[in-house]
Amino acid sequence: MATKTKEPEAASERIPPMQRLLDNPFLLLFLGVTMPTVLYLMWGLMEITQIPIAE
Amino acid sequence: MSIAESHSGIIGGIAARFRTCPATGLQIDLAAERLIKANAVAAVVFLLVGGVFGLLVALTRWPAVHLLPADMFYLVLTAHGLDVLLLWILFFEMAVLYFASAVLLNCRLAAPRFAWLAFILMLVGGVLTNIAVLQGDSSVMFTSYVPMQASPNFYLGLILFAVGALIGCLVFLGTLVIAKEEKTYEGSIPLVTFGALTACIIAIFTIASGAIILIPTWLWSLGYISHIDTLMYKLIWWGMGHSSQQINVAAHVAVWYAIAAITVGAKPLSEKVSRTAFLMYILFLQLASAHHLLVEPGISAEWKVFNTSYAMYLAVLGSLIHGMTVPGAIEAAQRRNGFVNGAFEWLRKAPWGNPAFAGMFLSLVLFGFLGGISGVVLGTEQINILMHNTLYVPGHFHATVVAGTTLAFMALTYLVLPLIFQRKVILPGLAKWQPYLFAIGVSGISLFMMGAGTLGVSRRHWDITFSDAALSFDYPSAAFLMLGLNGLSAILAAVGGGLYIVITVGSLLFGEKVTADNVVEALGPMPTRKVSEAVKEYGNAGTFHLPGTYILVAVFFTAFVLYYFVNWKYVSDLWPMG
Numbered sequence: 001m002a003t004k005t006k007e008p009e010a011a012s013e014r015i016p017p018m019q020r021l022l023d024n025p026f027l028l029l030f031l032g033v034t035m036p037t038v039l040y041l042m043w044g045l046m047e048i049t050q051i052p053i054a055e
Numbered sequence: 056m057s058i059a060e061s062h063s064g065i066i067g068g069i070a071a072r073f074r075t076c077p078a079t080g081l082q083i084d085l086a087a088e089r090l091i092k093a094n095a096v097a098a099v100v101f102l103l104v105g106g107v108f109g110l111l112v113a114l115t116r117w118p119a120v121h122l123l124p125a126d127m128f129y130l131v132l133t134a135h136g137l138d139v140l141l142l143w144i145l146f147f148e149m150a151v152l153y154f155a156s157a158v159l160l161n162c163r164l165a166a167p168r169f170a171w172l173a174f175i176l177m178l179v180g181g182v183l184t185n186i187a188v189l190q191g192d193s194s195v196m197f198t199s200y201v202p203m204q205a206s207p208n209f210y211l212g213l214i215l216f217a218v219g220a221l222i223g224c225l226v227f228l229g230t231l232v233i234a235k236e237e238k239t240y241e242g243s244i245p246l247v248t249f250g251a252l253t254a255c256i257i258a259i260f261t262i263a264s265g266a267i268i269l270i271p272t273w274l275w276s277l278g279y280i281s282h283i284d285t286l287m288y289k290l291i292w293w294g295m296g297h298s299s300q301q302i303n304v305a306a307h308v309a310v311w312y313a314i315a316a317i318t319v320g321a322k323p324l325s326e327k328v329s330r331t332a333f334l335m336y337i338l339f340l341q342l343a344s345a346h347h348l349l350v351e352p353g354i355s356a357e358w359k360v361f362n363t364s365y366a367m368y369l370a371v372l373g374s375l376i377h378g379m380t381v382p383g384a385i386e387a388a389q390r391r392n393g394f395v396n397g398a399f400e401w402l403r404k405a406p407w408g409n410p411a412f413a414g415m416f417l418s419l420v421l422f423g424f425l426g427g428i429s430g431v432v433l434g435t436e437q438i439n440i441l442m443h444n445t446l447y448v449p450g451h452f453h454a455t456v457v458a459g460t461t462l463a464f465m466a467l468t469y470l471v472l473p474l475i476f477q478r479k480v481i482l483p484g485l486a487k488w489q490p491y492l493f494a495i496g497v498s499g500i501s502l503f504m505m506g507a508g509t510l511g512v513s514r515r516h517w518d519i520t521f522s523d524a525a526l527s528f529d530y531p532s533a534a535f536l537m538l539g540l541n542g543l544s545a546i547l548a549a550v551g552g553g554l555y556i557v558i559t560v561g562s563l564l565f566g567e568k569v570t571a572d573n574v575v576e577a578l579g580p581m582p583t584r585k586v587s588e589a590v591k592e593y594g595n596a597g598t599f600h601l602p603g604t605y606i607l608v609a610v611f612f613t614a615f616v617l618y619y620f621v622n623w624k625y626v627s628d629l630w631p632m633g
Contacts, residue, residue, distance in 0.1 A: 022330050023243050025231050025252055028337055032256035033263070036294065036341035039366065041264070043358055044290045044345075051286075051353045 447508025
């Protein structure tokens with residue numbers, strides 16, 4: 001009985017995770033919008049809204 | 056045979072008309088080609104308008120000339136920033152996006168009608184904002200800080216322009232999807248397209264920030280909203296204002312790779328490393344917007360230091376990588392072309408007579424030495440205080456946006472004219488000198504404004520003699536010298552910029568038609584008489600034997616370290632310890 005083995009071509013086509021990230025424009029878009037939105041805009045806005053109003 | 060001959064093709068069930076470029080072998084979608092032409096022409100028109108305004112600004116800042124009265128100075132300064140920082144560059148970037156997607160990926164452009172809608176919105180928005188400024192009641196400068204209020208059309212024009220640019224970005228992303236679906240390329244997209252994708256992603260964040268702040272500000276100018284918080288405005292506006300210049304950085308780095316690939320056959324030293332450097336831009340470059348808020352009270356030191364001195368440096372690392380890999384890729388290619396003697400034969404025998412190559416390399420050097428180093432200094436909270444809101448800031452961004460981006464885009468034009476417009480460049484003798492003239496002029500503008508800023512000259516002041524001020528103040532006489540030299544440099548840059556306009560427009564109107572027989576010759580002097588395919592392929596240079604590049608990088612780092620620590624010395628003089 002023939003055993004089913006993994007074809008060498010398929011094994012060599014495994015794409016590293018970093019390559020998959022770089023080849024996925026929409027994942028990059030998500031990261032490129034989320035990072036500055038959270039770290040620059042939202043964090044900054046939270047700090048500004050906590051400034052007490054002058055009396 | 057004319058290269059304008061076209062044929063129809065059906066890809067993915069949608070018919071499109073293509074022509075085959077005999078220089079590159081690429082199938083060029085004629086709809087994409089028309090859009091590239093329209094956006095490039097609009098860009099050049101706004102460069103002309105904005106450049107004239109820029110010369111007027113410099114001649115007014117020159118104390119001995121002091122050309123314009125105060126109200127006209129601020130009007131012209133507003134129009135200058137708007138036309139060159141936003142309109143010239145974003146129109147050209149749209150052309151770059153369509154070129155890097157439809158042309159380099161060998162496929163049809165997604166939704167050309169939406170791309171035309173984008174173009175029309177951008178054009179109408181740009182013209183509307185210009186009219187609002189020229190009417191004289193919107194001299195709020197490019198930053199348009201509240202509570203200064205412009206006319207509603209000023210904000211409306213910017214909003215329309217931003218919506219158009221956003222649609223253009225979506226067309227670019229759609230074209231990537233089409234190319235992948237229709238398998239017009241194998242493996243990963245070319246590095247130049249990846250750079251354009253980086254620019255597109257930064258543009259989407261930029262436009263979103265613009266929409267968040269400009270729509271309420273427009274409503275405020277119409278009277279529907281009573282108050283806009285000034286600090287909140289600054290924070291969000293700089294998410295647009297500074298990030299819009301980061302689009303340029305990503306785009307012009309992509310242009311460097313493209314020109315190096317086309318003219319000398321340069322392949323990246325490592326595709327993975329160059330792409331990782333672009334990834335650092337995607338993740339961290341926009342955070343540098345924070346350096347404009349480093350002296351604002353009310354925002355914590357943690358926010359300031361994280362966004363500038365930590366995260367921003369990761370983006371700087373990306374620029375340092377590109378700064379090494381672009382000349383490294385050129386050296387590797389030139390050595391492959393036979394220039395193997397000594398450390399610098401590859402550089403001496405580079406095609407310096409080709410304005411595309413010369414402009415690209417000058418852009419690279421000036422961006423790194425002037426714009427890059429000064430950018431790190433401005434992004435460091437402690438030493439930023441030395442020159443925050445002084446003329447040093449425009450000095451810095453003239454190095455990045457004018458010497459870096461504008462010069463790179465000018466250089467690319469010398470390839471776009473024969474490849475896309477199918478016209479030979481007229482006046483080749485003058486075209487050869489144009490990048491050098493412009494680069495020398497812009498370097499002077501940048502250096503002398505940074506010099507004046509280091510001496511404390513305020514960035515937006517009409518009259519540094521304070522002739523009509525109730526309280527007088529005397530700047531050092533060296534500051535007057537700096538502004539005089541800035542004026543002379545601006546004249547030189549204007550001559551270089553004017554030459555670019557004359558050559559570009561003249562080539563469109565009177566340039567000899569490019570045919571399959573002369574298309575490669577029309578691209579200017581190159582080491583090999585063929586266009587390299589490196590621009591559209593994935594692949595590494597395959598060598599790290601780059602002695603010349605290592606020496607250049609060592610020179611750069613020495614200058615970087617010296618200048619950085621000189622500024623810390625200045626801070627210690629400002630705040631003596633003990």
